[in-house]
Amino acid sequence: MVGKVSATDLERLVFTRLGSADPAVIQGPEYGEDTAAIQVGEETLVVNSDPISLAVDRVGTLGVMVACNDVAASGGTPRWLTNVCILPEDGERTLDRITHQIDEAATELGVQVVGGHAEYSAELSRPLLSMTCIGTTDRYVPTSGAAPGDLILLTGEAGIEGTAILASDFHEELDGQVEERVLSNATDLFEKISILDAASVLTSHATAMHDPTEGGVLAGLVELAVSSSVEFAVERGAIPVRPETKTLCAAMEVDPLRIFGSGALLATIPEAEREAALAALADNGIPATVIGRANAAPDDDGRVLLDEETLASPVEDDLYDLWE
Template sequence: MKTGKIPEAVLKRSVLKQCQNTHPAVLQGAGSGSDCALILTAEKSAVSCSVHPAVLDTMKKVRFAIEHAVNNLACAGSEPEAVLLTVLLPENTEEAFLKEVMREAEAVCKELGIQIAGGHTEVNPAVMLPLLTVTALGAAPSGATTSKAIAPRATPSGEAASGAATSGVHGAGAMDSYLRAAGAQPGMDVLIAGTVAREGTALLAWAHEEELKKRFPADFVEQAESFGSSISILQAARVAMQCGAAALHDASQGGIFGALWELCEGAGCGLTADLRKIPIRQETIEICEYFGYNPYCLLSGGALLVVAPDGRRVEMELARHGITAAVIGKLTDSNDRILLNGEERRFLDRPAQDEIWKERGV
C-alpha cells in the first residue's frame, strides 16, 4: 500500500468490516469520517476519545499530534480535558530527547488547558524513528447520554451513512448535542473556518527554508513557517456550535478535498461547492506552485469544515472573533459531489495520497 492514510475502500473492507463486536456503552464507534468515539460511563455521563499518531522527525510535530487529537474532540462538540501519550523510541536515543518531547507536550497542553494524564514510554529495536501517539479525552455534551435506539440516516443510494455507525443500543437520537457528520442535512450551508493547507505549507517552508529564500523574500517564507505555530480549531468549533452548527469536520491528511469527501460520506449527502470561495493564503498558493503540489490535497490541519442551516450567520460570528471563514457551498440530496470553478464543473475525486508524501524528510 502507498504511504499515508489508507484508501477509503481499504478502510471499509479491511478495517471497519472487521469491527463487528458491539458494546452497549459505545454510543458512537468507528466509521468513515468519524474521528471520535463516545463512551457512556457507569455514572451515565459520556467520555469522548480520539487518537492521532506522529513520527517525530521534527519536534514541531509534537504540537501537531496533540492539536489534531484535540481537534477531533472539538468536532464532536466535546470539551478536551486530558491526553495520554505513548512514546516509542529507537535504540540509542538520548534521554535529553525524551525530556524535550515531554517539555514540548506539556507546553502545548498548558496552552490548550488540558493535562497529560498518563501514557507509556519505551525504547524498542524495531523503531527506526521516534513515534508519538496521542489519545485525547474529553467531556461529551450533556445531551449525549440519553439512552435511545435509532437507525442511522440513509444515503441517497439507500445505504446507511458511513459515519453514523452506532452500537444499535444508543444512536443519533441519543446525541442531540453530540456533533456528527450524520447530523448534516441536504440544503445546509458548508463553510470553512481558517485557511486550507496551512499545516502542509509550514512543513514545506521548514524543510526547504534556504531553497525557498532564494526564490521568495525572507519575510514571505517566515510568514509561511508561522502557519505551523498552531493548528488548533478549538475556538472556531466553539463559535460554530454557539451558532447552531449541525456538523463539524477538521481537515487533515488528504487536504480540504479529502475532508469534503469524508464529510459527504459521513452525512450521506452530495455537495456543490465553489472552488474560488475556499480560503487559502497566497503563501500556500505560491509555495505549492513552486513544488508542483495541489494545495487542496495538502495537509490542512487548522481548517475546519462547518455545516449549518445559516452559514452566513456562522461566517459573520467567526469573523467577529477574528477567524477567517467563508461559505463555499451547500449539501445536496444527490450522490454527486460537484466543484465549480467559474464556467468549469467537475466532480470531487475520492481522497488520494496527500501531497506531503511526495516529500522525503518532511
C-alpha cells in the same frame, strides 16, 4: 503504500472486527468519523487517536493540536491526553524535544497528559507519536450529519498546517527560492493550528463538523460528503488560501487544497443558521467563508463536485511524495 487505509479496506478489515457491542457507545468507528462518543452517566466522552510520524520538527506540538482539534470538531471540550512515543535508538534528545513541545502545547490548550508509553526502536529513523485525546460534551456533532440544503463553511484558510510543515521540514529546499521573511511567517503558522475556538462557536449551529488533516481541505470535504451521503458543490476559487501557502506550494509544486489542513474547520449549517453562525464567528474574530452547498446525492453516493472535478474516494496528501 502511504496514507490512510481505503474506505473499502476499513469496512472489510476493521469495522467488522470490533469485539462485543456496548450500548454506551453512541458513535463507533465509521468512515470519515475521527472520534468515538461514549455515554458515561450524564456526560458524553469524546475520544480521538491520531499518529504523527513525518512532520519531525514539531511532532509534539502537532500531536497535541491535531488530537485536540478532532475532539473539538465533534463538539467536545478536550481535557485529557495519553501518548505513545516510539523513538530511534539514539532518541534521548528527540524525546526531550518532543515532551517539551507536548507540555507547552497542552498547557496552552488547558489539557493534561494523564498517561502513555515511550520506547526506543532500532527499526525507526524518525520518531512516531500517537496521541489520544479525551473530552466531554453535551452535544456530539458527527462528521456524517450534513443534509441537503446545508451550507458548507470553512473557518481559517486551506493548508495552514501543511504550510508550516513545508517551511520547517523543507527549509533547505525552499531556501533561495522563497524569501526568508515568507519562510518565517509560514513557520509561525504552527501557532495557528488550533480550531478549538471556532468549533466551540459552531457546535450549536452545525449539523456536521470536520477537522481537515491529511489530504487537506479536499480530503476533509470528501470525508464529510461521503459519510453524510450528500453531494457537495464547491468552487475552488471560493476556498481561501494564505499568500504564504500559495508561495510555498508553488515552489514545491503541491496543491494548497491537498496538503495537511489543520488550522481550518469545515462545518455544514442549515441556511437558517447562516446569519447567526457567521455573526458569532465574527464576534470572536474568527474568519469564515461559505465555500459551497450540500445537495442530494444520486443513489445516496456522497461525493464532492469541485469545479469540473468529481471526488468520491480518499485524497492522498501531496506532501507524502516530498518525504520519499
